[in-house]
Amino acid sequence: MNDLLSIEKKKFKSRLFMGTSKYPNYEILLKALKVSGTEAVTVAIRRISLKKNDENILDILKKDYFIIPNTAGCYTVKEAVLTAKLAREALETNFVKLEVIGDDENLLPDVENLIPAAKELVNNNFVVLPYCNDDPIVCKKLEDIGCAAIMPLAAPIGTGMGIQNDYNLRIIVDNANIPVIVDAGVGTASDVAVAMEIGCDGVLLNTAVAEAHNPVMMASAMAKGIVAGREAFLAGRISKKFHAKASTTNKGKIKIN
Amino acid sequence: MIKKLKINGNNLPIKSHTILNMLKEIRVNSKNNNIAVAVNYEVVQKTKWTDYKIKSGDIIEIVRPLKGG
Numbered sequence: 001m002n003d004l005l006s007i008e009k010k011k012f013k014s015r016l017f018m019g020t021s022k023y024p025n026y027e028i029l030l031k032a033l034k035v036s037g038t039e040a041v042t043v044a045i046r047r048i049s050l051k052k053n054d055e056n057i058l059d060i061l062k063k064d065y066f067i068i069p070n071t072a073g074c075y076t077v078k079e080a081v082l083t084a085k086l087a088r089e090a091l092e093t094n095f096v097k098l099e100v101i102g103d104d105e106n107l108l109p110d111v112e113n114l115i116p117a118a119k120e121l122v123n124n125n126f127v128v129l130p131y132c133n134d135d136p137i138v139c140k141k142l143e144d145i146g147c148a149a150i151m152p153l154a155a156p157i158g159t160g161m162g163i164q165n166d167y168n169l170r171i172i173v174d175n176a177n178i179p180v181i182v183d184a185g186v187g188t189a190s191d192v193a194v195a196m197e198i199g200c201d202g203v204l205l206n207t208a209v210a211e212a213h214n215p216v217m218m219a220s221a222m223a224k225g226i227v228a229g230r231e232a233f234l235a236g237r238i239s240k241k242f243h244a245k246a247s248t249t250n251k252g253k254i255k256i257n
Numbered sequence: 258m259i260k261k262l263k264i265n266g267n268n269l270p271i272k273s274h275t276i277l278n279m280l281k282e283i284r285v286n287s288k289n290n291n292i293a294v295a296v297n298y299e300v301v302q303k304t305k306w307t308d309y310k311i312k313s314g315d316i317i318e319i320v321r322p323l324k325g326g
Contacts, residue, residue: 050285
C-alpha cells in the first residue's frame with residue numbers, strides 16, 4: 001500500500017518520528033531507532049564545549065536517518081530564530097522542529113512567541129514544524145502562515161500521559177490541510193495507535209521509548225502501534241452505538257419451555 | 258593585538274583576526290562540518306570564515322548538534 005507521509009517534498013514510509021535523547025546509551029538508542037522503523041530523528045543544537053572534544057551525534061547516526069533539528073529550550077523569538085539558523089548552517093537542512101516554550105516546569109508552548117517565530121522562519125525559507133498546544137485556533141494560524149506541518153502535543157513533554165484532549169485533536173485533524181503530527185506526552189503504544197486512529201498523520205516521541213524499562217521492545221511496540229492505528233483509520237471503524245446489536249442471529253436457537 | 262571576545266558565554270582573549278583562525282586558536286576542529294558560528298547573533302556561513310574579521314567585543318556562539326527530542 002502506497003501510504004507515504006509527505007512533508008514539503010520529503011516523503012516518509014514510516015509515520016513514526018523519534019527523538020534521540022534520554023537513552024541509557026548510544027547502543028540502545030541505535031537499536032531502538034532501527035526496530036522502530038523510523039526514518040526521521042530529531043536533534044538539538046547546543047554550544048560546543050571549549051574544554052573537550054564533543055562527540056558528533058551525526059557520526060553515531062551515520063546518515064541512516066533524516067535529521068530534523070529542534071529549537072528546544074528557546075523562550076523567545078530571537079532565540080528560536082537564531083537557533084534555527086545555526087541549525088540550518090550546521091546540518092544543511094531547512095527543516096526545523098520549532099519550539100518556543102513558556103515555562104520550564106511544564107514546557108508548554110508559548111503561543112505569543114511561537115507564531116511570530118514560525119512566521120519569520122517561513123519567510124526565511126525554513127520548512128517549519130511547530131510544536132504547539134492542542135488548540136485548533138493556534139494550529140490553523142500556524143497552517144495559514146505557511147508551516148509545513150503542525151505538531152500538537154498529546155500532553156506535556158516527557159509526562160507519558162497520552163492524549164489529554166481527544167476532542168481538540170479531532171477538530172485539529174478535521175481542519176488541517178497539512179500533516180498533523182502529535183508531538184510530546186505519548187507514553188505507550190496504544191497512545192500512538194489512538195493518535196493515528198483519530199486521523200493524525202504521524203507521531204513524534206522520545207521519552208516513551210528512551211525511558212521505557214525496555215526501550216528496544218517499546219520501540220518495536222511503537223512501530224506496530226503506528227501501523228495498527230493508521231490501518232484502523234484507513235479501514236474505517238464502526239460507529240459507536242448506545243445499544244447492543246447481537247453478532248449471532250437468533251434464528252435456529254434452541255428453546256427450552 | 259589581543260581582542261576580548263565572549264565565546265559561548267566565556268570571556269576569552271583572542272589573537273586571531275578571522276573566524277577560522279579563532280577556531281584554530283581555541284582548538285575547535287573547524288573541519289567538523291557540523292558546527293555553526295554566529296557573531297553578534299548573526300550566523301556567519303562557513304564559506305566566509307576565512308574572510309570575516311572578528312573584533313573586540315564580539316559575542317560569538319559556536320554550536321553543534323547533539324541528542325534531542
